[in-house]
Amino acid sequence: MKNILLRLFIAANLSLVAAHASAQELLNASYDVSRELFAAINPKFEAHWQKTTGKPIKIQQSHAGSSAQATAILQGLKADVVTFNQSTDIDVLHQKGKLVSPDWRKQFPNNSSPFYSTTAFLVRKGNPKNIQDWGDLVRDDVKLVFPNPKNFRQCALHISCRLDLCQ
Numbered sequence: 001m002k003n004i005l006l007r008l009f010i011a012a013n014l015s016l017v018a019a020h021a022s023a024q025e026l027l028n029a030s031y032d033v034s035r036e037l038f039a040a041i042n043p044k045f046e047a048h049w050q051k052t053t054g055k056p057i058k059i060q061q062s063h064a065g066s067s068a069q070a071t072a073i074l075q076g077l078k079a080d081v082v083t084f085n086q087s088t089d090i091d092v093l094h095q096k097g098k099l100v101s102p103d104w105r106k107q108f109p110n111n112s113s114p115f116y117s118t119t120a121f122l123v124r125k126g127n128p129k130n131i132q133d134w135g136d137l138v139r140d141d142v143k144l145v146f147p148n149p150k151n152f153r154q155c156a157l158h159i160s161c162r163l164d165l166c167q
Contacts, residue, residue, distance in 0.1 A: 025058045029079035031066040031086075038083070073099065087113075 030038060042059040049057045062069065062077065070089040073079050074097045082100075084090055093099040105111040123131050129142055137144060 024056060025060060026080040027060045027062060027078060028081040028083055029062045029064075029069040029073060029077060030083040031069065032063050033085065034083060035061070035063050073097070 028038060028042075038059070038061055042061070046057055046059060049055070062072070062079065064072070066084040066086045066089045069077075069079075069082065069084065070092050073082070073093060082090060082093070087105070090100060090104060094102050094104065101107065121131055121137075123129070129136070129139075131137070131142065136142060
């Protein structure tokens with residue numbers, strides 16, 4: 001999985017770096033959850049770039065919620081690469097700022113999505129209520145805790161998309 005993501009990240013960066021041949025630094029505006037992932041991938045990309053081109057490069061990271069990152073870019077954040085968890089946040093970069101191609105999904109395999117996340121259930125230590133699947137979430141003895149969907153759009157999507165699975 002990391003190899004697929006690394007290859008996609010490299011391909012995206014190669015095209016951007018070619019456009020900015022003199023650039024020695026790239027900014028990847030990414031969503032919060034990917035912080036540790038890119039901390040591991042960026043040094044590998046930097047080494048690959050150095051070996052391939054003979055030029056050093058440094059990847060800088062900016063992390064926030066995907067929608068917050070899109071807004072920051074529209075307001076002037078000079079990101080060279082975006083790695084968001086919601087396609088709608090990339091769409092808005094085209095719709096409101098013409099910053100990406102309208103057919104950005106077609107530029108890489110899998111509609112430019114190297115993988116799809118799965119939802120994880122966070123349970124108390126030892127899983128005392130034995131929560132295993134979506135149906136367990138509607139039991140009377142189970143209480144759900146969600147981030148505020150007004151602040152976390154991904155949460156709102158999970159709630160609306162999964163409620164039908166619990167019935």
